Structure formats: C-alpha cells, structure tokens
Amino acid sequence: MKILQPEGWGAPRGYSNGIEAEGRLVFVAGQIGWNPQTCAFETDDFVGQVGQALRNVRAVLAEAGAGPEHLTRMTWYVTDRAAYMADTRALGRVWRDTFGREYPAMTLVVVAGLLEERAKVEIEATAVVPRQV
Incomplete structure (x- = not known):
C-alpha cells in the first residue's frame, strides 16, 4: 500500500488523505x-x-485474514459532534490500542441518529489484502 499525500498539503493527524492498494x-x-x-x-x-466498534471492525477483518495494516478506508458516523470533540486524546488512545499507528483514509459524518437508538457511533471499513505470489 502507498499513502497518498499531495505535495504542499499539511500532514493529516490520525488519518491519511488517500491510500493506493492492490489485492483482495x-x-x-x-x-x-x-x-x-x-x-x-x-x-x-x-x-x-467507539472502542467496542473498532474492536468489532478488527474482528471482522481478522475473519478475512486481514489486520490493521490492510485498512484503506473508514467512514465514521457519529450522533454527537461535541462528544467526539470532547476527548480526542482518549479516542486516539483507543485507536492506537486497536489499530496501532495504521491510519487509513477516513471520513467522519455527523448524523441525526442511527438505527440502534443507543448507538453513538457506527464505523464501516474497507481493507485490501495483498495477493500471495
């Protein structure tokens, strides 16, 4: 995989602007x-x-023989922007505990609600696992 960082752009914190990958x-x-x-x-x-949702993502990745190093894209849907912004350090710790220092391309969307009423976050992901040669 290759991280895509256009020349002259500021370095993103906690995500990548783009990822190039080939595989499954x-x-x-x-x-x-x-x-x-x-x-x-x-x-x-x-x-x-958030911690539980990330662990759930990691478990599904593992079922496919993938790990954090294969993540290419993630979308977070959160119901409360203020809750997200309130403790970004704790969110960073939860991220590193689950995925280390792998940072895929990410989008965060604030939504009015999620299907499960108690859910505060929903996270979807895409990974690319290199093909064995």
Whole structure:
C-alpha cells in the first residue's frame, strides 16, 4: 500500500488523505459499539462505544485474514459532534490500542441518529489484502 499525500498539503493527524492498494478487497459493514455476541450495549459512554466498534471492525477483518495494516478506508458516523470533540486524546488512545499507528483514509459524518437508538457511533471499513505470489 502507498499513502497518498499531495505535495504542499499539511500532514493529516490520525488519518491519511488517500491510500493506493492492490489485492483482495474486504468490506466491513457498519459496526456499532455493542457486544457482538449478545447484541447489547455495555456502555453509553461515547469513547467506550467507539472502542467496542473498532474492536468489532478488527474482528471482522481478522475473519478475512486481514489486520490493521490492510485498512484503506473508514467512514465514521457519529450522533454527537461535541462528544467526539470532547476527548480526542482518549479516542486516539483507543485507536492506537486497536489499530496501532495504521491510519487509513477516513471520513467522519455527523448524523441525526442511527438505527440502534443507543448507538453513538457506527464505523464501516474497507481493507485490501495483498495477493500471495
């Protein structure tokens, strides 16, 4: 994979402006911050739900034989911009605990609500796993 950073652009923090990749595509459906075994929320805390949603994304990637290094794109849907902005350091720690220092191209969208009423975040992802030669 190659990170795309146009000349003269400021360095992004916590994401990449673009990724170039070739290989087997893995698409992860929107994951929310609930326990995937019980489909129940264990917290209403924003950062806690983000952590669980990211772990859920990582579990789906692992099922495809992919890991954080294969992430190319992510979209976050959040219901509360203020909650997102309130503790970006904690969000950064949760990210690094789950994905290390891999930063795909990302988009964050503030939405009025999600299908699951208690959900504060939904995260979808795309990964590209290099083909074995």
